[in-house]
Amino acid sequence: MLKIASSDSVMPADALLMVVAAALVDGDGRVLVQQRPPGKPMAGLWEFPGGKVDPGELPEAALCRELEEELGIGVERACLAPATFASEALGERHLLLLLYALRKWNGAPQPRHATALKWVRPLELHRLEMPPADKPLIGLLEALI
Numbered sequence: 618m619l620k621i622a623s624s625d626s627v628m629p630a631d632a633l634l635m636v637v638a639a640a641l642v643d644g645d646g647r648v649l650v651q652q653r654p655p656g657k658p659m660a661g662l663w664e665f666p667g668g669k670v671d672p673g674e675l676p677e678a679a680l681c682r683e684l685e686e687e688l689g690i691g692v693e694r695a696c697l698a699p700a701t702f703a704s705e706a707l708g709e710r711h712l713l714l715l716l717y718a719l720r721k722w723n724g725a726p727q728p729r730h731a732t733a734l735k736w737v738r739p740l741e742l743h744r745l746e747m748p749p750a751d752k753p754l755i756g757l758l759e760a761l762i
Contacts, residue, residue: 634710637680638667638751639692639719640700641726646762647738650745651687651731663735663745665716665754666726676715684722687730691723701757705750714750718761 641649650663668683670676677694684692697717705712728734737745739759747755 628711632710634707634712635670635676636667636712636714636750637670637676637683637717638665638714639680639684639697639717640665640754640758641722642718642720642762643736645736647736648742648758648762649726650735650737650742650747651728652733652735654730654732659748661732661746663742663747664751666731677717680717684719688726688734689724689729690726692719693721696721700761701754703750703753707750712750714754716754718758 643649649666651666653660653662653664655661666684666687667680668687670679674682677697680697681692681694684690697719700716700718702716703712703714705714726734739755739762742755742758
């Protein structure tokens with residue numbers, strides 16, 4: 618079994634959960650966040666849209682797929698700009714969240730799998746209740762936008 622070494626421990630490779638997300642940035646410098654629906658883990662929290670990377674799937678392909686499924690928008694891989702990542706313990710697993718910046722897409726975002734969508738300035742993200750892995754990403758977004 619392949620193992621992943623870290624400074625704290627060694628864990629099985631299948632314990633690593635890779636997730637991709639996008640900071641959609643509109644022409645006014647606002648970022649899109651979505652609210653997690655009832656019945657899901659961390660329901661009610663605001664997050665960057667995205668989702669899990671399937672086994673064997675490239676992160677950029679996963680993000681294009683997730684954005685179409687969650688928001689109904691079309692995204693070209695070339696428009697995804699790697700921005701930052703977060704690494705967070707998640708029970709028995711470990712989350713690696715890859716955040717991409719996105720300024721160009723086709724269609725208008727719709728909350729297909731979320732309770733609501735909201736466009737906010739990066740500074741306003743600090744006031745939103747967000748999952749622990751999303752919070753450390755805010756500072757870099759402020760600097761980028």
